[in-house]
Amino acid sequence: MRSDSSRPGRTFLEEARRAQIVACAIDVLATEGYSRATMARIAEQAQVSKSVIVYHFGTKEKVFDQVVAEVFQTATVDLVPRLDAAKTPRAKLGAYIAGRVGFLASHRAHMLALFEIWMNLRNEDGTLRMSESDAESTVDAVEQLLRAGQASGDFGQFSPRVMAMAVRQAIDGVLLQLRHDPALDLDEYANELVELFDRATRRRR
Amino acid sequence: MRSDSSRPGRTFLEEARRAQIVACAIDVLATEGYSRATMARIAEQAQVSKSVIVYHFGTKEKVFDQVVAEVFQTATVDLVPRLDAAKTPRAKLGAYIAGRVGFLASHRAHMLALFEIWMNLRNEDGTLRMSESDAESTVDAVEQLLRAGQASGDFGQFSPRVMAMAVRQAIDGVLLQLRHDPALDLDEYANELVELFDRATRRRR
Amino acid sequence: MRSDSSRPGRTFLEEARRAQIVACAIDVLATEGYSRATMARIAEQAQVSKSVIVYHFGTKEKVFDQVVAEVFQTATVDLVPRLDAAKTPRAKLGAYIAGRVGFLASHRAHMLALFEIWMNLRNEDGTLRMSESDAESTVDAVEQLLRAGQASGDFGQFSPRVMAMAVRQAIDGVLLQLRHDPALDLDEYANELVELFDRATRRRR
Amino acid sequence: MRSDSSRPGRTFLEEARRAQIVACAIDVLATEGYSRATMARIAEQAQVSKSVIVYHFGTKEKVFDQVVAEVFQTATVDLVPRLDAAKTPRAKLGAYIAGRVGFLASHRAHMLALFEIWMNLRNEDGTLRMSESDAESTVDAVEQLLRAGQASGDFGQFSPRVMAMAVRQAIDGVLLQLRHDPALDLDEYANELVELFDRATRRRR
DNA sequence: CATGAATGAGCCTTCATTCAT
DNA sequence: AATGAATGAAGGCTCATTCAT
Numbered sequence: 001m002r003s004d005s006s007r008p009g010r011t012f013l014e015e016a017r018r019a020q021i022v023a024c025a026i027d028v029l030a031t032e033g034y035s036r037a038t039m040a041r042i043a044e045q046a047q048v049s050k051s052v053i054v055y056h057f058g059t060k061e062k063v064f065d066q067v068v069a070e071v072f073q074t075a076t077v078d079l080v081p082r083l084d085a086a087k088t089p090r091a092k093l094g095a096y097i098a099g100r101v102g103f104l105a106s107h108r109a110h111m112l113a114l115f116e117i118w119m120n121l122r123n124e125d126g127t128l129r130m131s132e133s134d135a136e137s138t139v140d141a142v143e144q145l146l147r148a149g150q151a152s153g154d155f156g157q158f159s160p161r162v163m164a165m166a167v168r169q170a171i172d173g174v175l176l177q178l179r180h181d182p183a184l185d186l187d188e189y190a191n192e193l194v195e196l197f198d199r200a201t202r203r204r205r
Numbered sequence: 206m207r208s209d210s211s212r213p214g215r216t217f218l219e220e221a222r223r224a225q226i227v228a229c230a231i232d233v234l235a236t237e238g239y240s241r242a243t244m245a246r247i248a249e250q251a252q253v254s255k256s257v258i259v260y261h262f263g264t265k266e267k268v269f270d271q272v273v274a275e276v277f278q279t280a281t282v283d284l285v286p287r288l289d290a291a292k293t294p295r296a297k298l299g300a301y302i303a304g305r306v307g308f309l310a311s312h313r314a315h316m317l318a319l320f321e322i323w324m325n326l327r328n329e330d331g332t333l334r335m336s337e338s339d340a341e342s343t344v345d346a347v348e349q350l351l352r353a354g355q356a357s358g359d360f361g362q363f364s365p366r367v368m369a370m371a372v373r374q375a376i377d378g379v380l381l382q383l384r385h386d387p388a389l390d391l392d393e394y395a396n397e398l399v400e401l402f403d404r405a406t407r408r409r410r
Numbered sequence: 411m412r413s414d415s416s417r418p419g420r421t422f423l424e425e426a427r428r429a430q431i432v433a434c435a436i437d438v439l440a441t442e443g444y445s446r447a448t449m450a451r452i453a454e455q456a457q458v459s460k461s462v463i464v465y466h467f468g469t470k471e472k473v474f475d476q477v478v479a480e481v482f483q484t485a486t487v488d489l490v491p492r493l494d495a496a497k498t499p500r501a502k503l504g505a506y507i508a509g510r511v512g513f514l515a516s517h518r519a520h521m522l523a524l525f526e527i528w529m530n531l532r533n534e535d536g537t538l539r540m541s542e543s544d545a546e547s548t549v550d551a552v553e554q555l556l557r558a559g560q561a562s563g564d565f566g567q568f569s570p571r572v573m574a575m576a577v578r579q580a581i582d583g584v585l586l587q588l589r590h591d592p593a594l595d596l597d598e599y600a601n602e603l604v605e606l607f608d609r610a611t612r613r614r615r
Numbered sequence: 616m617r618s619d620s621s622r623p624g625r626t627f628l629e630e631a632r633r634a635q636i637v638a639c640a641i642d643v644l645a646t647e648g649y650s651r652a653t654m655a656r657i658a659e660q661a662q663v664s665k666s667v668i669v670y671h672f673g674t675k676e677k678v679f680d681q682v683v684a685e686v687f688q689t690a691t692v693d694l695v696p697r698l699d700a701a702k703t704p705r706a707k708l709g710a711y712i713a714g715r716v717g718f719l720a721s722h723r724a725h726m727l728a729l730f731e732i733w734m735n736l737r738n739e740d741g742t743l744r745m746s747e748s749d750a751e752s753t754v755d756a757v758e759q760l761l762r763a764g765q766a767s768g769d770f771g772q773f774s775p776r777v778m779a780m781a782v783r784q785a786i787d788g789v790l791l792q793l794r795h796d797p798a799l800d801l802d803e804y805a806n807e808l809v810e811l812f813d814r815a816t817r818r819r820r
Numbered sequence: 821c822a823t824g825a826a827t828g829a830g831c832c833t834t835c836a837t838t839c840a841t
Numbered sequence: 842a843a844t845g846a847a848t849g850a851a852g853g854c855t856c857a858t859t860c861a862t
Contacts, residue, residue, distance in 0.1 A: 013821090034239075038855080054858070059857085122237075162393065165394075170378070192367035192371075200402070254847065254848055256834095263833095427842090443743075444735065446741060448834080449837085460837095460845095462844080530648060532647075532648055538794060569803065572807035575804075579784060582791070583783070602773065603781065610811045655853095666826065
């Protein structure tokens with residue numbers, strides 16, 4: 001039940017270095033963007049030589065993989081309890097939106113970094129590296145939630161898939177907004193979004 | 206009243222070359238992503254030597270500037286008539302959403318290219334190159350629309366700014382979706398989004 | 411006895427264009443230096459397309475050849491009468507120095523351009539392009555002058571060759587000085603140099 | 616008291632590489648000239664990949680900066696003791712001229728390299744990069760020397776500034792001569808120059 | 821465990837020159 | 842007589858990665 005991210009026999013110190021490097025990678029990605037997130041710059045941020053990163057990760061790609069894993073893990077830990085606390089589908093939907101936007105507020109860099117990688121990391125053949133593994137599961141969860149709400153009569157009629165996508169995309173959009181306007185009032189934003197989707201999922205009068 | 210994009214004394218042939226190069230840049234950006242959209246690859250796509258691009262544009266940056274201009278222009282030409290055709294605020298909102306999603310369907314590469322640039326093009330100091338010039342104007346337009354609808358009693362109470370942002374972001378989100386699932390049924394998507402925001406903007410019963 | 415620089419059957423207009431281009435090349439060389447004296451920049455200075463230069467000269471190298479010829483010609487025309495006017499060896503030496511420095515004052519760009527080419531133009535094998543053709547003849551002339559002065563008892567004992575070189579180099583040095591200090595008082599400089607070499611060539615008391 | 620040029624914590628090996636590269640840069644500058652002194656050619660001369668130079672210096676400009684520093688340093692070390700050994704102003708002047716010309720003989724490449732940079736290195740705006748920082752100090756030193764000699768009655772009346780410039784320029788001129796005639800007898804040249812300026816600075820009979 | 825050193829592929833750009841018109 | 846279009850070679854530089862220590 002403990003340390004589930006450190007798979008093989010990694011020293012405590014090793015794990016610390018990796019965490020530090022991942023944290024710095026996140027910072028650089030968030031503030032400088034994908035194309036400027038070079039090994040050199042990450043190393044500099046970590047006050048460490050480039051080789052240290054190579055030593056611990058082997059490849060830039062693997063650093064980014066770990067960034068993604070770290071963000072997912074952090075987001076999950078943050079979100080799940082909030083969802084569990086809500087009982088009705090409608091409450092759960094509100095908790096999900098508010099939770100995700102809240103996470104944006106408290107972990108701006110995490111989400112920006114994830115987004116940069118999401119947008120830009122590609123396989124050698126040019127295809128996008130990330131897609132289903134994550135988004136699907138997230139969207140799926142919301143979709144299930146919506147379906148359950150429709151079954152129980154809490155929600156009206158609409159395509160659960162499209163609504164789920166819209167929810168996710170609206171939230172991701174907040175992030176984009178945040179890039180240009182760091183002073184954005186996320187609380188108000190969260191409330192309004194909750195309200196928005198509350199109305200959108202309501203049963204026809 | 207015609208050709209308003211070809212400012213100085215540009216030959217017909219030159220304009221053609223420029224258009225061709227811009228088109229190829231759009232293709233490469235859309236299919237290969239920002240970081241692989243190099244002069245070399247764009248030139249290859251255009252079956253032309255790198256120098257040709259330099260000759261006609263001077264700089265990679267200027268090619269991308271032109272890509273942005275081209276997409277904006279195309280999108281505007283596509284959207285404005287649709288908006289004008291709609292009379293009521295509610296109809297206008299629906300026309301806007303449907304129009305924008307429809308444009309995604311007919312000009313996938315255009316929008317993907319724009320997005321890549323949007324996300325990645327930065328000034329030398331690391332700050333993002335694009336932000337207000339466009340997004341603002343777009344969001345502003347929607348915001349005005351929503352305000353007008355509220356004033357006329359067509360829409361209920363909500364923050365026009367947040368709702369406008371949500372609309373825009375939801376649409377942008379479709380694009381992201383499209384990156385991973387090219388077979389996405391955009392018609393259904395458009396209808397559902399129209400419906401979604403139709404409900405979300407409704408007056409409390 | 412007429413037009414001796416326009417060898418083959420060149421139109422008057424042709425000759426004018428060539429002269430214009432050479433003049434512009436001189437300007438660019440003088441103000442921007444050798445490495446920035448590109449075809450493009452020379453053409454721009456002449457308000458003409460690059461191709462015009464190619465058409466009239468065939469090669470950048472040939473433009474520079476013409477620049478050299480032009481400067482030599484102009485300098486010779488300027489200097490010879492002054493020399494002829496002086497009668498004694500000592501007067502001739504003074505006239506030479508004053509004349510050359512005076513030419514620097516009236517034709518700064520000419521001499522700077524010449525100097526840039528002198529310093530930088532090389533053959534394909536890397537060897538310097540210019541050397542004997544000019545310097546030698548100039549230095550030789552001064553050397554003869556000095557020898558004549560020694561023979562007639564006007565000058566004292568010294569190596570005519572070294573003294574001649576020193577004279578030439580001192581004058582060239584003024585040019586270098588001029589590069590950094592355009593406001594240099596060349597009249598004073600000329601007087602002092604004349605005086606200097608007057609003393610240096612004097613017979614031991 | 617040792618190694619005062621290796622400012623930060625530079626390895627012995629690093630310093631060696633840097634020295635090697637600077638030496639090769641000097642060679643290439645001296646034999647091939649400024650415009651052919653490219654990263655590629657310097658690297659080739661050093662039997663090393665271009666990247667090594669970048670790794671150790673970051674920029675071509677910085678390589679050249681180091682070349683300049685190296686030449687200055689070497690020249691100073693060579694010259695100062697000679698000057699100190701001479702006691703009278705007249706002796707000092709002779710020592711200076713002979714010393715500088717001697718240095719040309721023993722460090723031809725050094726001086727040629729410096730000269731190439733001096734002549735050609737420019738700032739982005741096209742203005743010459745080098746000028747006062749060094750030349751001034753050199754010329755100033757000679758000027759002081761001459762003034763002192765005039766004050767003490769060792770020298771006659773003349774403009775110390777112009778005479779100092781003439782001295783410097785005459786010496787620099789030797790270098791130009793050397794470019795075209797590598798077999799030049801510098802000893803004779805030095806003696807004659809010393810003699811020349813000895814006479815030129817003498818008091819009127 | 822960490823590092824400095826080195827490398828090669830690739831990037832954007834400059835430039836003299838060629839060619840068809 | 843002049844030009845626009847195009848090109849290939851080369852230039853300086855960035856960067857992920859390899860390697861010996």
